[in-house]
Amino acid sequence: MICFGIDRLLLEPDLRKDLKGKRLGLLGHPASLDSKMLHSLDVLMGMSDLKITCAFGPQHGMRGEKQYNMIESEDYLDPIRGIPVFSLYGETRRPTDEMLSHCDGVLIDLQDLGCRIYTYLTSMIYMMEACARLKKFVWVLDRPNPAGRSLEGSILKPGNESFVGVGPVLMRHGLSLGEMAKWAHKVLRLDVELKVIEMSGYQISAAPGYGWPLEERAWVNPSPNAPNLSMARMYAGTVLLEGTHLSEGRGTTRPLEGFGAPGLDGLTILKEMERLQPKWLEGCLLRPFYFEPTFYKFKGELCRGVQIHVDHSRYDPTRFKPYRLMALALKAVRRLYPEFSLFRDFAYEYVTDRPAIDVISGCDYLRKWVGDPESKPGDLEHFLSQDEAKWAVEMRPYQIYR
Numbered sequence: 001m002i003c004f005g006i007d008r009l010l011l012e013p014d015l016r017k018d019l020k021g022k023r024l025g026l027l028g029h030p031a032s033l034d035s036k037m038l039h040s041l042d043v044l045m046g047m048s049d050l051k052i053t054c055a056f057g058p059q060h061g062m063r064g065e066k067q068y069n070m071i072e073s074e075d076y077l078d079p080i081r082g083i084p085v086f087s088l089y090g091e092t093r094r095p096t097d098e099m100l101s102h103c104d105g106v107l108i109d110l111q112d113l114g115c116r117i118y119t120y121l122t123s124m125i126y127m128m129e130a131c132a133r134l135k136k137f138v139w140v141l142d143r144p145n146p147a148g149r150s151l152e153g154s155i156l157k158p159g160n161e162s163f164v165g166v167g168p169v170l171m172r173h174g175l176s177l178g179e180m181a182k183w184a185h186k187v188l189r190l191d192v193e194l195k196v197i198e199m200s201g202y203q204i205s206a207a208p209g210y211g212w213p214l215e216e217r218a219w220v221n222p223s224p225n226a227p228n229l230s231m232a233r234m235y236a237g238t239v240l241l242e243g244t245h246l247s248e249g250r251g252t253t254r255p256l257e258g259f260g261a262p263g264l265d266g267l268t269i270l271k272e273m274e275r276l277q278p279k280w281l282e283g284c285l286l287r288p289f290y291f292e293p294t295f296y297k298f299k300g301e302l303c304r305g306v307q308i309h310v311d312h313s314r315y316d317p318t319r320f321k322p323y324r325l326m327a328l329a330l331k332a333v334r335r336l337y338p339e340f341s342l343f344r345d346f347a348y349e350y351v352t353d354r355p356a357i358d359v360i361s362g363c364d365y366l367r368k369w370v371g372d373p374e375s376k377p378g379d380l381e382h383f384l385s386q387d388e389a390k391w392a393v394e395m396r397p398y399q400i401y402r
Helices: 005-011 013-019 038-044 119-132 175-186 227-244 265-274 320-335 358-362 367-373 377-398
Strands: 021-028 053-057 084-086 105-109 139-140 152-155 170-172 193-195 258-261 285-289 303-309
Touching: 005 013, 005 038, 005 105, 005 139, 005 193, 005 358, 013 303, 021 038, 021 119, 021 367, 038 053, 038 105, 084 377, 119 139, 119 175, 139 175, 152 258, 152 320, 152 358, 152 377, 170 320, 175 377, 193 320, 227 303, 227 320, 258 285, 265 285, 265 303, 265 320, 320 367, 320 377, 358 367, 358 377
Parallel strands: 021 053, 021 105, 053 084, 105 139, 139 193
Antiparallel strands: 152 170, 258 303, 285 303
């Protein structure tokens, strides 16, 4: 039986002894649930030996009330609990001294996706930095990495830091949020009192979930467009679409599981991808598909493209490479449809000095590789494999679950 960090804190009184008499803040979101599917804020406030005095909501809000991407939330007073809930995705993305004056330390209970760009990682590290400055403690109530130990992508390069790139982390980093907290504590030299409440019974590479305990815990959206495990498995690749004019399926029932646009042909794109590098298509199933978004890009227009499937027995996390797969798709679209305006020119997470795709990928290499008619898959493979090998060594000391 698996117990998440929140479950252990509730079930094991000895873990709570050091919190007695402390004013506590909780950083949580919609997937901050215990094994009985009760929200962490509610169950923690029901514990007689704990005192929750404030809460913090990341992007999309404490209860997931903000559907759209890059929409800010407001501070508010919880109508039931009567405590202030501060937004870390509003006027500020960093906890202020005034916010943290309401507590002596912070419990962090966030479900991550195992991808550098997912903003809950940044919110956790910003909280650790603020608590270090004010000499407050941080406890991370650990949860699974649904993408497992698989590593892929490039390490964010210096000068490319942003809210979706807090530091030199691999795109698909292979660590739980608690493990990432240990990494940040050491590598970013955060002088904060840190404790990770580890999960028990968690096997990060075990089938059939390969990171997510499929047969024990239900999936709850950590953000509105993360509706299922399939999305989590491929997010480190499909998130690249947010920096393009291709639709990533927002406004459909399967967001971030494929791509398309009016005037494209999925079968033609798939054939070109296979011609360029068939190995990068392994570990999943791919098919041409049609969709019509109800909001966001190409609202109400018929789009054609490719859907990725990883919810079947042929899914292989060791062979499935979503970052390479999507890079190949972008390359194919560029070659087949040179008139299509591929990369978006707009502010992404408040970054205005470089293209959105560079903000997401953590450097300009991917964009230049896609646009260079002479570049080959082997060039990108060489670039990525160097960073992946480096990160594999760097992450090892922080692994809790082996």
